[in-house]
Amino acid sequence: MKLVLFGPQGAGKGTQSARISEKYDIPSIATGDMFRWAIAHDTEVGHSAQQYVERGQFIPDDVTIEIVRARLEAEDPSKGFLLEGFPRNLVQADALDQYLREKGLKLDAAVVMEVPEEVSLHRLLGRRVCSNCGRNYHVDSPPSHNWTCDRCGGRVEKRFDDGADETIRERLRLYHEQTEPLKAYYESRSMLCTIDGAGSQDEVFDRIVAAL
Numbered sequence: 001m002k003l004v005l006f007g008p009q010g011a012g013k014g015t016q017s018a019r020i021s022e023k024y025d026i027p028s029i030a031t032g033d034m035f036r037w038a039i040a041h042d043t044e045v046g047h048s049a050q051q052y053v054e055r056g057q058f059i060p061d062d063v064t065i066e067i068v069r070a071r072l073e074a075e076d077p078s079k080g081f082l083l084e085g086f087p088r089n090l091v092q093a094d095a096l097d098q099y100l101r102e103k104g105l106k107l108d109a110a111v112v113m114e115v116p117e118e119v120s121l122h123r124l125l126g127r128r129v130c131s132n133c134g135r136n137y138h139v140d141s142p143p144s145h146n147w148t149c150d151r152c153g154g155r156v157e158k159r160f161d162d163g164a165d166e167t168i169r170e171r172l173r174l175y176h177e178q179t180e181p182l183k184a185y186y187e188s189r190s191m192l193c194t195i196d197g198a199g200s201q202d203e204v205f206d207r208i209v210a211a212l
Contacts, residue, residue, distance in 0.1 A: 001026055001212075002105065004083045004096070005059040007113035008175045009168065010120030010127070011197040012204060015136060016113065017084040024081035029071055031064055031088075033134070056170035058088055058178065065095045072099065089178040093185055097114050104153040109212060110186035113204070114129060116173060124168045 001024050005013055014030065021028035038046030039053065045067070049059045058064075068086050071077070087093040100106055115123075126139040128147070132154025137143055147156045186192040193211040197204055 001080045001109075002100075003081070003083075003108050003109050003111060004087065004107060004186075005111045005113070006085065006088070006179055007197060008115065008117070008120050008179075009171050010111040010123035011115045012123070012201070013084050013113060014207060015201055016208060017082055018053070020082050020208065023209065024080065024082075025075045026082055028082045028084055029068070029077065029085040029086075031059075031068060031086045032084075034067055034071070035059060056167035056174070058174060061089070061091045061095070064088070065092060069099055083113045087182065090181055090185060093182055102173075107191055109191050109193050110182070111193045111195060111211070112183055112186075112209060113195045115197040119198060120172060121168060123167070125165065127159060128156050130156050163165075 003020070003026075005017055005020070007013055014032075017028040017030065020026075035046065035049045035053070039050045045063060048063065052059050064086065068083070072081065084153070087096050096107075111127070123138065128137045128139065128142070129135070130137075130149035130152065133149060133152045135149055135151050137149075137156055138191065143150045143156050148154065149156055183192060183194070193208070195207050195211060
């Protein structure tokens with residue numbers, strides 16, 4: 001199965017992508033994770049990307065497309081994949097279509113998770129993440145002991161690119177401007193699955209599986 005998953009920041013894409021990956025036995029490929037790793041390890045691409053992330057802006061298309069194409073050339077996506085956070089706009093969607101045509105492949109579905117903006121803001125402002133394994137928490141649902149991860153014991157802290165309220169609102173504005181047009185793009189290709197992202201993780205996951 002070959003899927004893309006998108007939606008506003010705070011919709012729960014990271015949580016659901018991990019569950020989709022496990023159920024369908026396909027790698028979850030998140031551009032955000034790739035960029036965060038590059039920034040944390042002070043690579044050339046990471047240094048370039050950090051200035052955009054700190055301003056709440058998306059990273060340029062050419063850099064993002066190059067990284068995703070290289071990742072899709074690896075062995076593990078050969079039987080399927082889930083792209084989370086890519087494409088972010090119509091330019092990237094066209095680039096992905098071109099890549100898939102070159103390989104004689106096509107997407108099975110594009111899943112969009114939708115939540116009200118106030119839900120996104122609440123989730124992002126309270127989100128915390130394990131610095132070691134990446135597990136997500138929230139100030140409303142913290143780990144069981146002193147902000148150390150229940151899974152691996154790593155330090156749980158605010159994710160550096162969540163930023164302040166103003167930064168988050170700018171990221172949401174850019175989502176509506178640049179990414180939301182993907183709904184019409186994929187709907188015209190009869191592959192759009194629209195999912196209500198409100199509710200428990202299990203409820204949302206059940207909706208995704210039913211749609212797929």
